[in-house]
């Protein structure tokens with residue numbers, strides 16, 4: 001069962017209350033905000049199908065406490081020419097932008113800019129694909145040095161609705177459910193305030209997420 005914390009209740013609020021913005025504030029500072037209908041259902045269906053088919057998905061092996069493990073999902077790191085990024089001890093070189101993903105990136109930047117929300121000139125994205133509820137991502141913060149101080153991360157979700165779980169330093173946790181076609185903004189300070197994880201769940205179906213970031217210094 002999802003744990004309902006104060007942030008779950010707050011997710012009904014809008015920013016700002018008087019305007020017709022489609023954004024819901026989950027937490028005001030650091031800002032966590034969700035646009036549940038960023039893509040229409042038809043758009044989200046088509047993008048899900050296209051990315052599932054066309055992306056060069058990989059499940060690399062990583063070393064955890066000296067043992068080799070295949071990551072329990074598939075991923076693809078995409079971005080501007082020549083960008084490199086360290087992730088779980090691996091140097092990853094960005095593959096060139098898929099035109100559909102590039103168009104989504106521009107829409108994400110525009111939507112954040114338009115709503116006066118914090119945004120970056122995102123120059124990279126990590127695509128994650130979870131084939132069923134046992135595929136997952138463990139606790140982490142997106143706080144690699146390459147992302148600079150107080151990075152902004154925007155996460156587009158497609159497919160099976162699953163909760164992203166957040167926890168603070170006191171281990172207080174809450175879930176943010178991410179509907180098909182939704183966009184979650186993790187604003188400045190969110191990565192140092194919380195860790196997040198996509199826990200295994202008895203939820204069938206494929207889910208793809210695109211987490212847009214800006215690399216400010218190259219790890220190459």
Ligand SMILES: O=C(O)CCC(=O)C(=O)O
Pocket residue numbers: 126128137142155157164196198208209211
């Ligand atoms: O799949 C998700 O929604 C989370 C992905 C994530 O945390 C990441 O790419 O860093």
Ligand SMILES: [Fe+2]
Pocket residue numbers: 140141142196211
């Ligand atoms: Fe993350």
